[in-house]
Amino acid sequence: MLKENMDEQDVILEFSGITKSFPGVKALDNVSFSVKKGTVHALVGENGAGKSTLMKILNGLYHADSGKVLLNGKEVQIRDSIHAQQLGIGMVHQELNVIGELSIAENIFLGKEPKNRLGLIDHKKLNSTAKTFLLQQKLPYSPSLKMKEMSIGEQQMIEIIKTVYFNSKIIVMDEPTSSLSESEVEKLFTKIRELKKQGSTIIYISHRLEELDEICDYLTIMRDGQFIRTVKVGEITKNEIISEMVGRTIENTYPKVKAEIGDVILEAKKLSNEKIKDVSFCVKRGEILGFAGLVGAGRTEVARAVFGMDELKSGEIYMEGEKISIKTPKDAVDNGIMMVSEDRRKYGLVTKRSVLENISLPNYDRFSKTLFVNHKAEKNVSAEIIKKLSIKTPNLDTMTASLSGGNQQKIVIGKWLVASPKVFILDEPTRGIDVGAKYEIYKQMCEFAAEGMSIIMISSDLPELLGMADRIYVMSEGRITGELLGEEANQMKVMHYATVNR
Amino acid sequence: MKIKMEKIKKIKAGTVFSKYAIYLVFLVMFIASIFMSDNFIKPSNLINILVQVSPILIIACGETMVIIAGMTDLAPGAVLALAGCVGIGVTIQTGNAFVGMVVSITIGIICGLISGIAVSRFNIPPFIATLAVMNIARGAAYVYTGGKTIYNIGDFAFFGQGTILGIRAPIVFMVLITVISYIILKHSKFGRYLYAVGGNEYAAVASGIKAKKIKLIAYLIIGAYSGFAGVILCSRINSGLPSTGQNYEFDAIIGAIIGGTSFTGGVGSMGGTVIGCLIIALLNNMMNLMNVQSYWQSIVKGIVIMLAVGIDMAKKKSKM
Numbered sequence: 044m045l046k047e048n049m050d051e052q053d054v055i056l057e058f059s060g061i062t063k064s065f066p067g068v069k070a071l072d073n074v075s076f077s078v079k080k081g082t083v084h085a086l087v088g089e090n091g092a093g094k095s096t097l098m099k100i101l102n103g104l105y106h107a108d109s110g111k112v113l114l115n116g117k118e119v120q121i122r123d124s125i126h127a128q129q130l131g132i133g134m135v136h137q138e139l140n141v142i143g144e145l146s147i148a149e150n151i152f153l154g155k156e157p158k159n160r161l162g163l164i165d166h167k168k169l170n171s172t173a174k175t176f177l178l179q180q181k182l183p184y185s186p187s188l189k190m191k192e193m194s195i196g197e198q199q200m201i202e203i204i205k206t207v208y209f210n211s212k213i214i215v216m217d218e219p220t221s222s223l224s225e226s227e228v229e230k231l232f233t234k235i236r237e238l239k240k241q242g243s244t245i246i247y248i249s250h251r252l253e254e255l256d257e258i259c260d261y262l263t264i265m266r267d268g269q270f271i272r273t274v275k276v277g278e279i280t281k282n283e284i285i286s287e288m289v290g291r292t293i294e295n296t297y298p299k300v301k302a303e304i305g306d307v308i309l310e311a312k313k314l315s316n317e318k319i320k321d322v323s324f325c326v327k328r329g330e331i332l333g334f335a336g337l338v339g340a341g342r343t344e345v346a347r348a349v350f351g352m353d354e355l356k357s358g359e360i361y362m363e364g365e366k367i368s369i370k371t372p373k374d375a376v377d378n379g380i381m382m383v384s385e386d387r388r389k390y391g392l393v394t395k396r397s398v399l400e401n402i403s404l405p406n407y408d409r410f411s412k413t414l415f416v417n418h419k420a421e422k423n424v425s426a427e428i429i430k431k432l433s434i435k436t437p438n439l440d441t442m443t444a445s446l447s448g449g450n451q452q453k454i455v456i457g458k459w460l461v462a463s464p465k466v467f468i469l470d471e472p473t474r475g476i477d478v479g480a481k482y483e484i485y486k487q488m489c490e491f492a493a494e495g496m497s498i499i500m501i502s503s504d505l506p507e508l509l510g511m512a513d514r515i516y517v518m519s520e521g522r523i524t525g526e527l528l529g530e531e532a533n534q535m536k537v538m539h540y541a542t543v544n545r
Numbered sequence: 546m547k548i549k550m551e552k553i554k555k556i557k558a559g560t561v562f563s564k565y566a567i568y569l570v571f572l573v574m575f576i577a578s579i580f581m582s583d584n585f586i587k588p589s590n591l592i593n594i595l596v597q598v599s600p601i602l603i604i605a606c607g608e609t610m611v612i613i614a615g616m617t618d619l620a621p622g623a624v625l626a627l628a629g630c631v632g633i634g635v636t637i638q639t640g641n642a643f644v645g646m647v648v649s650i651t652i653g654i655i656c657g658l659i660s661g662i663a664v665s666r667f668n669i670p671p672f673i674a675t676l677a678v679m680n681i682a683r684g685a686a687y688v689y690t691g692g693k694t695i696y697n698i699g700d701f702a703f704f705g706q707g708t709i710l711g712i713r714a715p716i717v718f719m720v721l722i723t724v725i726s727y728i729i730l731k732h733s734k735f736g737r738y739l740y741a742v743g744g745n746e747y748a749a750v751a752s753g754i755k756a757k758k759i760k761l762i763a764y765l766i767i768g769a770y771s772g773f774a775g776v777i778l779c780s781r782i783n784s785g786l787p788s789t790g791q792n793y794e795f796d797a798i799i800g801a802i803i804g805g806t807s808f809t810g811g812v813g814s815m816g817g818t819v820i821g822c823l824i825i826a827l828l829n830n831m832m833n834l835m836n837v838q839s840y841w842q843s844i845v846k847g848i849v850i851m852l853a854v855g856i857d858m859a860k861k862k863s864k865m
Contacts, residue, residue: 376753390751393744395811405752
C-alpha cells in the first residue's frame with residue numbers, strides 16, 4: 044500500500060487513453076502510460092508508430108481526439124507550444140530550430156529579449172545574463188558567438204540548455220544523437236545525467252537501440268499507434284525490443300549473403316580536392332565496399348566527387364579499365380555510376396511530385412528516344428519497382444512527401460535501379476529508417492551484389508558496416524588511413540584507423 | 546471498417562472539390578454575369594472577351610512553365626511592345642507581314658535568351674534579371690519608334706483583326722499556343738524536368754537533369770510567346786505603340802497563380818492557367834459593362850487576387 048502511494052507521487056506525466064486520427068489513418072490508438080519523475084524514459088518504435096504524434100500532442104502542436112494528459116496528476120489541456128513551455132515541457136527537435144545568423148544569447152532569449160527603456164533590445168543585459176547562464180551550465184562559449192559558427196552538437200547543447208533556462212521539468216529529445224560524432228554523444232550523455240540529477244525528466248526518442256542501455260531508465264515500446272509496453276531498461280534484450288517494435292521476430296539483423304566477387308570495375312587514383320587528399324581505391328564486381336570513418340572524415344566528399352557533384356582538383360577515375368571524365372552527375376550516370384545521397388530530402392527526392400515521377404525522373408531518356416514521355420513505360424516500370432522493393436504507397440500518383448522515410452529511401456534506390464547501375468553508391472542508406480525497412484534494404488543490397496552490381500556503402504553505423512561489407516576502407520581527415528577485409532574487421536581496428544592523425 | 550470506408554469517401558469528395566473549386570468559381574461568376582448585364586451573353590461580347598485575353602493567356606502559358614520551374618519573368622509586357630513595334634516596322638519596310646511576324650518572334654526569343662543566360666549561367670535571381678530585361682526592352686521600343694506611334698501597319702493587321710476559318714485570328718492563335726503548351730507540360734520530357742527543377746533543383750541535378758539547360762529553354766519559350774503576343778496585340782490595336790502591353794506580365798502571372806500554379810515552384814497546370822486568365826478577363830469585362838471606373842477596377846482586381854491565393858493557402862495549410 045505504501046509503496047503504491049510512493050509510485051503515484053513519483054509519476055510526473057501520464058498519458059491516458061490518447062487517440063488521434065488523421066484523414067485515412069489512426070495515428071494513436073488509446074495510448075496510456077506514465078513517466079516517472081527524474082528518469083530518462085525512452086520511446087521506441089518504427090517510423091509511423093506514433094511517437095512523434097504523441098510528442099506533438101504533448102507539445103501542443105496537435106490536439107488529441109480523446110484521452111487525457113496528466114501533469115503531476117492534474118489534467119492539462121495543452122493549447123500550443125508556448126503553453127507547453129509555460130507548463131514546463133521543453134522540446135529539442137531532431138532538426139534544430141536555431142537561427143544561424145543570430146548569436147548564442149539571441150537564440151536563447153529569442154522572443155523574450157530583455158528590453159531597455161526605449162523598448163529596444165538591451166544587448167548588454169542580454170549578453171551578461173547569457174554569459175552567467177552558460178557558465179552555470181559549464182559551457183564556456185562567448186554569448187555573442189554566432190550560432191552558425193558552432194557544430195551541430197554544440198548547437199544542440201544550446202537548444203537543450205534553453206529548455207533548462209525556461210524551467211522545463213520535462214525535456215523531450217527527438218533523435219538527439221542522429222547527427223552527432225562519438226565524442227559529442229558522450230558530451231550529450233553527460234549533460235543528460237546532469238539534468239537528471241537536478242530533477243529533470245527526459246523523454247528520449249531514438250532509433251539507436253545500443254544507446255538506450257547506457258542512458259535510459261525506462262523504455263516504452265509503441266507499434267502502429269498503439270502502446271505495447273513499458274519496461275525497465277536492462278530487463279529486456281535488444282532482440283526482444285526489435286521483435287516487439289516490428290511485431291515479428293527478426294533472427295538476423297544483417298542478412299548478409301556473400302556474392303561472388305569478380306574483377307575490379309571502378310578504380311580511383313589519387314583523387315584530391317579541398318576536402319579529400321590522395322584518395323585511391325577500387326571496387327570489384329559483386330562486392331559491397333564499405334567506407335568507415337567519423338563524421339567529417341571525407342567519406343561523403345569522396346562519393347560526391349566520384350558522382351560529379353563536387354569538382355576534382357586532380358586524380359583519375361577508371362571504369363572497367365578505361366579512363367573516364369566525370370564533371371556532372373549526368374557524366375557519372377552515363378558511365379553507370381549512381382548515388383543515393385545521405386540527404387534524401389535534398390538530393391534524392393522531389394517531394395512535391397508523385398512516386399511515378401520520382402522513379403522515372405532519371406530514366407525518361409531510357410523510356411523514350413523522342414522529346415515525349417513514354418507514359419506506358421513510365422507507369423509499368425514504376426509499378427515494377429514498387430513491387431520489387433515492396434514500397435508501401437497508396438498509388439503511383441501519391442506525393443512522395445506523404446510517405447514514410449523508409450519508403451522514400453526505397454524510391455530513391457528504385458529510381459536508379461531502373462538504370463541498372465554498375466557501381467551503386469549508398470551514402471547512409473539506413474539513416475532515420477525504422478528497423479523493418481532497414482532489414483529490407485540490407486536484403487536488397489545483397490541481391491544487387493549477387494546480380495553483379497558493385498556497391499559502395501558509406502555508413503556511420505559501424506555494426507551495420509561490419510555486418511554488410513566485404514571490404515572496408517577507413518578514412519580520417521580526408522585521407523584513406525586503412526583497408527580491412529570483412530573477416531578481419533572489427534570495431535577496435537576501424538576506430539584505430541579512424542582516429543589516425545587526430 | 547465501415548467507418549474507415551466512409552472516411553475515405555469523404556476525403557475523395559473533398560479533394561475533388563478543391564481540385565475543381567477554381568472551375569466552380571468560374572462557372573458561378575459566368576452565371577452571375579449573365580444576370581448582372583444583358584449585354585454580357587451576346588456573342589459579340591463573348592468573342593470580345595476572348596480576343597482581349599488572348600495576348601495575356603499566351604504570355605501566361607509561358608509564365609506557367611517559368612513559375613513551375615521555380616522562376617518568374619517580369620519582361621513579357623515590355624518584350625511584347627518591342628517585338629510588336631519592330632515587327633510592324635519590318636513589315637512596312639519589306640511589305641511582307643510574315644517576315645515581320647518572324648522578326649517579332651525572334652526578338653522575343655533573343656530577350657528570353659538574355660534572361661535565360663543571366664539566370665542560368667550567372668545565377669542572377671530571376672526577379673532581378675527579368676526586371677533588367679523589362680527595362681531594356683521597353684527602352685528599346687521607345688528608341689526604335691522614336692517615341693512615336695507607327696501607323697499604317699498594312700498586312701500585319703491580319704494577325705489581330707483577320708479571321709481563320711471564320712474564327713477571329715487571335716482566338717485561333719491563343720487556342721493553338723495553349724494546346725502546344727499543354728502538350729509540352731503534360732507529355733514532353735522537358736515538361737517533367739520543369740516540375741522537377743522547380744520542385745527540387747538539387748535532386749533534379751543529382752538525377753542527371755541539366756537544370757541550367759531546362760531553365761534556359763523555359764525562358765526561350767516565354768520569350769517566343771511574348772514576341773508572338775506582341776504581334777497579336779499591336780496588330781489588333783492597328784499600331785506600333787511603344788507603351789503598349791504595360792502590366793500584361795502581371796495579369797498573366799495572376800492568371801497562372803489563381804489557376805493553382807505554386808509560386809514556390811514544382812506545381813501547376815495549363816488547365817488551371819486557362820481558367821485563371823478567363824476569370825481575370827471575366828472580371829474586367831463585367832466591370833466594364835457595369836461602368837466601373839478603371840481606378841476602381843484595379844482595386845477590385847487586387848482584392849480578388851488576395852482572396853484567391855489566400856483561400857488557396859488556407860486550404861493547403863488545413864490539409865497539412
